[in-house]
Amino acid sequence: MNLVGVEFKKIVSKKHLWIITLLLALFYAFLVLNPADNFSVVYTKKPLEPVFQEIMDAAYDPQVQEYVSKHGFTVSFDDLQPIISPKIAQTIEQYKGEKYKGYDVEERLKEETALRIESLVERNVTIRERIEELKNAPDTPLNRYLLQQYTHMPKMEPNLTRWDNWIDINKTMLPLIIAFVVLLGISGVYSDEYASKMHGILLTTKNGRSKLFWNKLLASCLFASLCVLIFQSFAALLYMHVYGLPFKNTPVNSLTTFYMMPNTMWALQFYVCQLIGSLLGAIVLTAVTLCISSFCRSSLVSLFLSGVYFALGAIWSNTFEGGFISSFASLPGELSTFSLMSLTDVLGNAKVFIVGNSAIPTAKLTIVAQAIIFIVAIILNYFFYTRKEMGA
């Protein structure tokens, strides 16, 4: 008999687990689909996709840059129209007279275009000034890091893709949902054995200690991976339906979410990192939950304690989110399992932690910390389980 298969089946055969999963999936679908017919979702970006290159060229046109800078980075489309490609105006003109939910589509598209151009110009100007400042600034680890990042950033683009939304998938809600389902499935792996007094029999069988421990760990990790796969796929399908696939890759520095952050990644690369982080975080959470389950007699207590562990990390992370410098106060949140599952803050904001003369990317610290937590959790798990005393 395949022990891993049996252990996996024990986890997934709980009816209540799938009912709750379905409830959460429906809730998540409601959250995502609710704004599907909002003006900002239906319009503003998709109609401007055909003229993406023209808008980008306009933003990098020295004449346009000078004009926008002179007017304090606040311009209207009509002001810009004479100095930008006529194709942009022609594209927008197709929506003349069109109304959607009380909004004048043509006017809003014009506003959006002007906003994209002025925003891109402002960012470029600000980055150039920042680079100059950093070149003349004292030689500190942080300044070195920022100068390195800003000078090696990919060329910024107008934020006309939907990468902001796609990256948002793993910001808060989805990691919480995945974590909840994982906790619900895993919290009883050991404590249910204690409750049913099976541990007395298991610990006295040939494969009931080490082998069973590894099999339970593997089966639990498989379950966690399955949860991640299901929810990430589900989220991707929902977002594809609502926002569509981003029509091109774009640098992270172009996104509104990471305005002025020293991030040199591309959005697709970042999204893939989030997917990997989600999987690794779920596995670490699995290990921690197994550890807690192995010393709790009740799956209720095990679920509660594991939930507190994850929630504390999430709250801490959300309290100190933003910025690109990690401090001792913010580190516990940034190194948490939630942070690994999200990565929006530590990787998206390209956070660093200054140690001596080095600026260490916080994301790396997160991975190392979580790896240590994983190892410690499985060691303690093994110890708690194999030394479980058989009481009454």
Added chain:
Amino acid sequence: MQLRTNNLTKNFGDKCAVDHVSLTFERGVYGLLGPNGAGKTTLMRMLVDVLPPSSGKVTLDGVPIKELGAKYRDILGYMPQEIGYYRDFTARRFLHYLSALKGLDPEYANRRIDELLDLVGLADVKNKRLGQFSGGMIRRIGIAQALLNDPKILILDEPTAGLDPNERIRFRNILSELSEDRIVILSTHIVSDVQSIAGQVILLKEGKVISYDTTENLRRLVEGKVWLATVDHSRLSQLKKHYPIGNVLQRDDHFEIRIVSDTKPLDDATAVEPSLEDVFVYVFGGEEE
């Protein structure tokens, strides 16, 4: 006082666990004997109204127990096979909790709990958490809680499982004293318990009542049919194929075995006085391959 079951039946899907059982209980001790899966626990659960029957009814003095409700439970003491308890409660606290459930006055309950803890030999661990109790101690707590409200109907499922011989004797004596003006129904695999105290024995097999008689009458069923013989190992294996074998005792290089058979199984076998265990083997089959 008369507790009756009228064509009591319980089906679980296709399986009939209790099949048209009609019994009458009056004062005294009744032993419910049967192999695993005979329907003993199911029958007991219906008697204490925690499992509704598929058909038939249980009546007390002609009134269905469902109608009596709390009045019936007021005179009932029940000890299940698997005793549920709260690990974090002390023995005393647990009995206090159950006494509140049984509707006992707190002052009376205090006295009663101390008496019962003495009776079952747990007075010195009354403030210990139940989570630290051994299996036998939990069973004794189970007995104590069943007796809290001084019940007139006492239904005990495997009450002596896990108790040492002294505790079993003590428990049997308690039951014998209590049975004077009570109905006591106990189900057990330990035939000697039933033999010692039960006035009537009910043999249950596959949900049906096979026999319902006194211990003496049941023993007479197998009088002249119980044989003691001495055999070697190879002979024993052969005999097992043909006869229900009761006790097997190893002595040096041979076995002393008890065979239940209508006819003399071996030339050198000698007839012996039957015990209730032999009745069990005769009715339900012993170690027969």
Added chain:
Amino acid sequence: MNNKRGSRGHLFRTELWALVTDGGTLLIFLAYMVFAFGACFSGNFRDTWMQVINGDIFVTLTNLYMPFFLMAAILLVISPIFAGDKKSGVEEIGDTCFYGKHAWKVCKVQAALLYILVLCSAGYVFTLFISLFSKTPPNFTQRVFELGNSGVVMTNAQFYLFSFVLQYIGLLFLTSIVLAASSKSDDPIIPLAVGACLCGFELAFDFVVFSPILWEFNLFRLLKPFTILVPTTLFTSPLKAILAVNSTFVILTALLLQVTLNGTLKEEPKPQPDLMQRKT
């Protein structure tokens, strides 16, 4: 032996005591005490972790943070109230007792409802006590924070009482959901998960206004009473909001309690001479 009858009140008090002395209650109350100490006496803690409402630490704690601790206590302590008995096997013994079945269930429900009141009161009393020694002790006669458009004018003392009542109603609703789930399941993890899901959903609808109805008729309107005093698109008058939201949750609570108590025979054990005495 004289078998004197104990009252149902005694069983009810026993159930209540079991809830109050549960390890979860004490643990969460301790956690809240530590949090409240930090909030009242550490400026650093306050600045880092909290969002103070109108400089009033008592209102901040009771309206923004204490509800989460109370919800955690409900989830941890109330979830096993029925399901735990089924899982441990105590239900089988309890249901054969005089006050078993329906009477027991009713006592547990009553004890749970009173337990919430005790918990809420203890939270308020402790918070009041500790905030009296803080740098911004509550001023009972001062008018409650300036809510320019609010049609409701009250003093701080009145607002504290108003908060208490609304939060109690909100917590009753959460308790009733957990009780209903616990009565229909045989594993305490299920009512805990159900309660946690409800809290999560309501929190999400509270943070992001997906629909005015979902935002308005939200558990957190009751748990954060200061938010119900602000006029919204659905209710221009806070008074209408208070009436509508409270009525809805009270009705839902009553329905859920009915669901919880359904399924057991309604027999009320009356104090009568027992069967044996009657026979003789």
